[in-house]
Amino acid sequence: MTARKTSQTMKPATAAKKLGVYLEATPAEFQDGVVSRDELDALQTDPPEWLRDLRRNGPHPRPVVAAKLGVSISGLARAGITEALTTDEIESIKSDNPDWLEHERATQAEVRRQAAEQKQQKS
Structure with missing residues (x-):
């Protein structure tokens, strides 16, 4: 059977x-x-x-919004963005380039740099 x-x-x-x-x-x-x-x-x-x-x-979920903006989901939350955004809204944020976006992109870049450094040290 x-x-x-x-x-x-x-x-x-x-x-x-x-x-x-x-x-x-x-x-x-x-x-x-x-x-x-x-x-x-x-x-x-x-x-x-x-x-x-x-x-x-869109509207796009927060992980997609974060990726399109080049920031973390936590960075979105710190900026007060908790809802889904459309592509037009994301593009508007990019073109306005507010201070929080620059700061969160820099934070994200530093986190990635540190992760790459740690990965390299383990190799």
């Missing part, structure tokens, strides 16, 4: 995180269901229009 293989599923929040999108901006049917590994692979391989639009225009 062969056991039937069942497909692993994940919560929509997990799938949204893996796709790099803000869950609350996804379609209701995505938010209300479960996502199988096969469905996730299909979304990554051939994203539907709603997913391409979210990735292009």
Whole structure:
């Protein structure tokens, strides 16, 4: 007797995180269901229009916002940015180049430099 293989599923929040999108901006049917590994692979391989639009225009989750700004998630929090931002809002922050952004980018660069230095010392 062969056991039937069942497909692993994940919560929509997990799938949204893996796709790099803000869950609350996804379609209701995505938010209300479960996502199988096969469905996730299909979304990554051939994203539907709603997913391409979210990735292009946002709103983006904080990890994506932080990466686009070149700062840490903690840096966003220190700057008072706790919500998802659209691509236009991110570009506006970049063009304004506020003091907090310069400071947080410098902090992030220093953290990366120290991590690289420690990695090199271990080698």
